[in-house]
Amino acid sequence: MNPDISIRLMTVEDYPQVYNLWTITDGMAMRGYDDSSEGIARFLKKNPTSNFVALRGDELVGVILCGMDGRRAYIYHTVVRTDLRNQGIGKALLHAVYEAVEKEGIKKSGLLVMKRNEIGNIFWRSQGWTERDDLNYYSFKNAEQTEY
Template sequence: MFSLRPMTIDDYDAVMTLMQQTPGISLRDADSRENIARYLARNPGHSLVALSGEDIVGCIMSGHDGRRGYLQHLLVHPGHRRLGIANALVERCLAALQEIGIHKSHIDVLRENEIGAAYWRSQGWQLRTDIDRYSFISSDNKNT
């Protein structure tokens, strides 16, 4: 059995530990405590953690730009997979986005993350082949 609740900055250390232990998840300087606190404040209630008892066993981060939703860092501890946790996290995030009028969402999956890609395909998400994403880094730090 599991429960879901909004992620707070107090969950940061446990979530980062879970992310570091999950293949296919890439952490950057943008995932610092300060940046995550700012993200959570900008998108209140949209990022969630899954709990088994008191332990965080899953998470998803979600936000929006006013037009589109963006899901990030969906993960579930391997010992708690196949229990519906990932689906519950995604459904709750999408419902929260729909409540504010956002009906289209995106997620970025690293090309080498075959498990992640398989999950999203199995859920009916479509791989976009009609666009390329470009990034610009305005500092010397390439790990942003």
């Protein structure tokens, strides 16, 4: 990986830079409620060991979210800043998550990627993730204001 980059756990203080990175990235499916500062603070509190950022000095240049529910780990919103892609940063973020997931004793992980996200799909396949065509994904609104 690029030697100028370090990986560490994400904190709530990282939110403004993380949110900015998400919003400048093409193809991110942002959710107003889940991705608000309150939503992310709640997520980090529930999952204190499995969300990571990549830094170059003080600049936040990558992020990966992972939530664990005791059975599976689910990954969300993995992004590396455009000018620093293809230098192993995405892979390093993912390996930080693998380590956290292993410590929890969880054996299987999942994630969703938009079919039209060509780079995203290439990345996950390159990391050995299997595309499932034998199941349907269902979602349900538990509250009126929640987006899918």
